[in-house]
Amino acid sequence: GENVEQHPSTLSVQEGDSAVIKCTYSDSASNYFPWYKQELGKGPQLIIDIRSNVGEKKDQRIAVTLNKTAKHFSLHITETQPEDSAVYFCAASTGQAGTALIFGKGTTLSVSS
């Protein structure tokens, strides 16, 4: 079945710096790759996603890139702010009609001011 590896597990940056989180997946049939942000005591929040027919997608300070050949995708956050501090999860679709998501183990991002 699908396996998603996520690195790094923790990331500390200064406010204004960029942050990059990387994920690799194993199932070449996966075609949808969302990123979630989870703050303490809350459910995961979908922040950006990408489908396998697209190489890059950007939404203000957040961007995601996908390399299907290498089976890896990355989250880029520019001009980080303290409120970006949270746990970030990548995921890949799998299973029947792509309805199931397999999550990476998460990255704890800390942005200090």
Add this chain to the structure above:
Amino acid sequence: DTEVTQTPKHLVMGMTNKKSLKCEQHMGHRAMYWYKQKAKKPPELMFVYSYEKLSINESVPSRFSPECPNSSLLNLHLHALQPEDSALYLCASSFRPIQGPSYEQYFGPGTRLTVT
């Protein structure tokens, strides 16, 4: 609006109790999900409902019993749980076309369950 609501927010139950978790969405989504999340771990899929029918059961023990009474509601009935079942239980929903895959899943805030 991409809101999924879950009740209760917190639940403490003994191993002999029977309780239910509830999830509701009014986005017209026809796919609904239950996930379990342990502390400092990613969400793990438990069940998927598609058009009110159970389509995926990830080998979840029978002490967890899902129910989808209509297209807006999803329940998780709990009975004879173990302390290791203590976790955050998350509900999610997504648009489910008749043909083709589902994509964006929107999560609720979760129910924090403690089994004593």
